[in-house]
Amino acid sequence: MQHSVILSLTDESKSLLATNRNVALLHALAAGREKLEFMLQGYHSREKVRRLSFEEESLEELGANEYCVQANYIVEEYSVCSAIDQVDSESMQLRISLLSEGNGIAVKGIDLPERDPDSL
Structure with a gap:
């Protein structure tokens, strides 16, 4: 099971893409924080996700x-x-893909294998 969401890029993020992709991506993630919290909610069945933040220095380019x-x-x-x-701190590595049209980004959480039902 892997949750994902597509975030539209704001005009400001689009203009930043040409000069500084890292800043543009962080800006887009911050603008889509509410949608990302909802996506992360899928990994936590009983808990509510709050106060999402991103480690700017961890942003890394993996490929094109x-x-x-x-x-x-x-x-x-x-x-x-x-x-x-109960309140707990959590973290997750997110993968970001720029969409080919340049109008948005696809953000994916970790891939958790689904467990088969137990047999009796």
């Missing part, structure tokens, strides 16, 4: 139009009474 970056975030698990029971 392929990048990776370290994402850090908080997961909060709520009790039945809606009080926060």
Whole structure:
């Protein structure tokens, strides 16, 4: 199971692509923070993802139009009474691909193999 999301590039991000791709990608990730938090939510069945941030120095070019970056975030698990029971820090390596049209980026989380059901 691998979750992904496509983020549209803002006009500012598009103009930055020509001069500084790293800044453009970080700007696009920050602009799509809410969608990315929702994507990361898929990896945490009972928790809520909050306070997503990116380690700028971890942004690395892997190949033509392929990048990776370290994402850090908080997961909060709520009790039945809606009080926060547990708050944990998490991190995940995200893969970023520039779309061929130049209008967006595809962001993918880690690939977790799905487990087959247990037999009785």
